[in-house]
Amino acid sequence: MKTTPYWWEDAEPQHGERSFDKSDCSVLIIGAGYTGLSAAITLAEEGIGNIFVVDAMRIGEGASSRNGGQLGNSPKFDLAYAQRKFGDKRGREIIEDYDASVSFLIKRAQSLGADIDLNLNGSVAGAHSRQDFARLRQIRDRLPADKRTQFELIEEKDVHRVLKTDIYRGALLRHDWGSLHPAKYVKALADRARALGVRIFTGWRYGGADKSGSAYLARLSQTNDTGTVQIRADSVFIAVNGYAGPEFPWLRKRIIPVQSYMIATEELPFDMLEELIPQNRVVNDTKHILYYFRRSPDGKRILFGGRASFRKANEQESAVGLRAFMEHTFPSLRGVKLTHSWLGNVCFAYDFVTHAGRLPDGIYYSSCYNGNGVSMATYIGHRMAEMILNKPGHDRGVINTHFPRLYCYNGNPWFLPIVGSWYRFLDKKARWGEK
Numbered sequence: 440m441k442t443t444p445y446w447w448e449d450a451e452p453q454h455g456e457r458s459f460d461k462s463d464c465s466v467l468i469i470g471a472g473y474t475g476l477s478a479a480i481t482l483a484e485e486g487i488g489n490i491f492v493v494d495a496m497r498i499g500e501g502a503s504s505r506n507g508g509q510l511g512n513s514p515k516f517d518l519a520y521a522q523r524k525f526g527d528k529r530g531r532e533i534i535e536d537y538d539a540s541v542s543f544l545i546k547r548a549q550s551l552g553a554d555i556d557l558n559l560n561g562s563v564a565g566a567h568s569r570q571d572f573a574r575l576r577q578i579r580d581r582l583p584a585d586k587r588t589q590f591e592l593i594e595e596k597d598v599h600r601v602l603k604t605d606i607y608r609g610a611l612l613r614h615d616w617g618s619l620h621p622a623k624y625v626k627a628l629a630d631r632a633r634a635l636g637v638r639i640f641t642g643w644r645y646g647g648a649d650k651s652g653s654a655y656l657a658r659l660s661q662t663n664d665t666g667t668v669q670i671r672a673d674s675v676f677i678a679v680n681g682y683a684g685p686e687f688p689w690l691r692k693r694i695i696p697v698q699s700y701m702i703a704t705e706e707l708p709f710d711m712l713e714e715l716i717p718q719n720r721v722v723n724d725t726k727h728i729l730y731y732f733r734r735s736p737d738g739k740r741i742l743f744g745g746r747a748s749f750r751k752a753n754e755q756e757s758a759v760g761l762r763a764f765m766e767h768t769f770p771s772l773r774g775v776k777l778t779h780s781w782l783g784n785v786c787f788a789y790d791f792v793t794h795a796g797r798l799p800d801g802i803y804y805s806s807c808y809n810g811n812g813v814s815m816a817t818y819i820g821h822r823m824a825e826m827i828l829n830k831p832g833h834d835r836g837v838i839n840t841h842f843p844r845l846y847c848y849n850g851n852p853w854f855l856p857i858v859g860s861w862y863r864f865l866d867k868k869a870r871w872g873e874k
C-alpha cells in the first residue's frame with residue numbers, strides 16, 4: 440500500500456522555480472494551493488505583473504492535491520447563527536459567500552480549459568439520524584422555490600436508489616454539485632497562473648516579514664537549509680491554511696489544524712461500484728465525525744475519507760480505521776485490497792467560519808475552510824485578490840470578520856482527543872432510541 444495520495448498517480452506535484460533571479464515583486468503569495476493560486480490568477484487577470492507565489496513544498500503538495508475533490512460547500516452553521524454573531528447584513532453575506540463559492544469554482548475550473556475530471560452528477564448527504572433527516576428536510580423546505588428544484592429529499596426507504604447502504608436514515612441529493620480531480624485541478628491553476636506571467640517558487644519557506652516604508656521585506660529560507668533570501672514586496676498574502684507553522688504566531692492562536700485521512704481501494708468491477716454509488720456521485724454525511732466518499736473519476740475504485748483518528752496517526756494506522764468505516768458502510772467491500780492511504784491537513788476556526796482579511800501588520804491572510812476548501816479556497820483566494828486591489832465592495836461576507844482566538848493556545852490542538860470522544864458520544868446519542 441502506497442502512503443502517497445491516489446491522485447498523484449495522474450498528477451504528482453511538481454517543483455516550480457528553485458532560485459530567485461530578482462529580489463522584488465508586487466505581491467508575494469505564500470502557499471501554492473487553491474487559495475494562493477486562485478488569488479494569483481485574479482491579480483494577474485486584473486493586470487498586476489511581477490507576482491511571486493512561494494511554497495515550502497512542491498506546487499499543490501498541501502491539502503490541495505490530497506483532498507476528496509468534493510465540490511459541495513455547506514457552512515457548518517445556519518443563517519440565524521451567522522446573524523447572531525455578525526449582524527443581519529454580514530450574516531446574510533457570509534451565507535451568500537458559501538453559496539457563491541461553488542458556482543465561482545465551476546466557472547473558474549471550466550475557464551482553465553484543462554482536463555480535471557469535473558463531474559456535476561450530484562452530491563448526496565446521508566442523514567445519520569432521523570433528527571438529522573428532519574433538519575435536511577427543513578433546509579430544503581426553507582429554500583426559495585427556484586432553488587429547491589436542485590435539492591431532492593430521499594426518504595429512508597428509498598436510500599438504495601442513490602446509495603447501496605443501510606446506514607443512513609434518509610438523504611439529501613444536490614443535483615448541481617459534484618467532484619473534480621483535486622491534483623489535476625491544482626496543476627491546472629498553476630499552469631494558468633504561469634501562462635499569465637505569475638512566477639512560482641518552491642522549496643522555500645517564508646519566515647516572516649518586516650515593514651519597510653509602505654512595503655515589506657520578507658525572509659525566505661531554502662527547505663534544504665542551503666540558502667536564504669530577502670524579497671521586497673508591496674503586499675504579502677498568507678495562504679497556508681492547515682499548514683501554518685510557528686512562523687505565523689497570530690494565525691496559530693486562532694486556527695485548529697486537523698489531519699484528515701483517505702484510502703483508495705484496488706480497481707473493482709465497474710458494475711459493482713455503479714450499484715454502490717450510482718452515477719459516480721459524491722457522498723458525505725451529517726455526523727460530527729463524518730465520512731466522505733466517492734468513486735475514482737474512472738468509476739473503478741472507492742476513495743473513502745474521514746477523521747479516522749483525533750490523535751496523530753500515520754497512514755498505516757488510519758487505514759485500519761477507515762477500512763472499518765468503509766466496510767460498515769458497504770459490507771460487500773469486506774476484504775478488498777487497499778492500494779493507497781494518505782493524510783493531509785485541514786483547518787478549523789473555533790466559530791466554524793472561514794476568516795480572511797489583514798493581520799495587525801497589514802499582511803493579508805485567508806484561512807479556515809473547515810474541511811470544505813475546494814470551492815471556498817478558490818473563491819476566497821479570488822476575493823482576497825479583490826481586497827489587495829482595493830476593489831469597491833470587497834469588504835463583505837467572510838472578509839474582515841472578527842477572527843476569535845483561544846487564550847493560552849499556541850497552535851498545538853492538545854484537546855482534539857477530548858473533542859473526538861465528545862463527538863463520538865454525540866454521534867452515538869443521536870441514534871439512541873432509533874430502530
Ligand SMILES: Cc1cc2nc3c(=O)[nH]c(=O)nc-3n(C[C@H](O)[C@H](O)[C@H](O)COP(=O)(O)OP(=O)(O)OC[C@H]3O[C@@H](n4cnc5c(N)ncnc54)[C@H](O)[C@@H]3O)c2cc1C
Binds near residue numbers: 496503646678681811
Ligand atoms: C484528506 C483531505 C480531504 C479533503 N476533502 C475535501 C473535499 O472533498 N472537499 C473540499 O471542499 N475540501 C476538502 N478538503 C479541504 C481542502 O483540501 C482544503 O481546504 C484546501 O485545499 C485548502 O487550500 P489552500 O490553498 O488554502 O491550502 P493548502 O493546499 O493546504 O496549501 C497550503 C500551502 O502552504 C504552504 N506553506 C505553509 N507554510 C509555509 C511557509 N512558511 N512558507 C512557504 N509555504 C508554506 C504549504 O507547503 C502548502 O502547500 C480536504 C482536505 C484533506 C487534507
